[in-house]
Amino acid sequence: MRKPVKFKADGSGQKLSSGYIDWVRHLGRIEMNTTASCCQTCQRNAPVKYVEFYQNIGAVIMRFHKSIKANMCKSCIHKYFWQYTLTTLAIGWLGYISIFVAPVFIVMNICRYLPCLTMATETVTHNPIFPK
Numbered sequence: 001m002r003k004p005v006k007f008k009a010d011g012s013g014q015k016l017s018s019g020y021i022d023w024v025r026h027l028g029r030i031e032m033n034t035t036a037s038c039c040q041t042c043q044r045n046a047p048v049k050y051v052e053f054y055q056n057i058g059a060v061i062m063r064f065h066k067s068i069k070a071n072m073c074k075s076c077i078h079k080y081f082w083q084y085t086l087t088t089l090a091i092g093w094l095g096y097i098s099i100f101v102a103p104v105f106i107v108m109n110i111c112r113y114l115p116c117l118t119m120a121t122e123t124v125t126h127n128p129i130f131p132k
């Protein structure tokens, strides 16, 4: 049986064993590889991935930008990618600063969207009433 790790209030105490640190790293890897979870935008249980999408609207001397950063399912990623990217593509470049910002946002959105295309979609659970 493993000896418990004890710490004192002043921060001193036993040094963490390498076995414990490896175990924590292993748990972190399991957490990172877990894809089935709750989508933060639609609240459905589905495989999710953390993504960030940016939108820019140019108004000659002003610009309006917004972003979404969340763990999203594939359908939400698809929805927000097209919504943010097409808006930026259409009216995102209409400004002195925006003409430089909009292409960057579009490329960033595409770079974040492409890896998500291989994500699994929502799985249909077994239906006991109408089995296959």
Ligand SMILES: [Zn+2]
Binding pocket: 039, 040, 041, 042, 043, 044, 072, 073, 074, 075, 076, 077
């Ligand atoms: Zn969703």
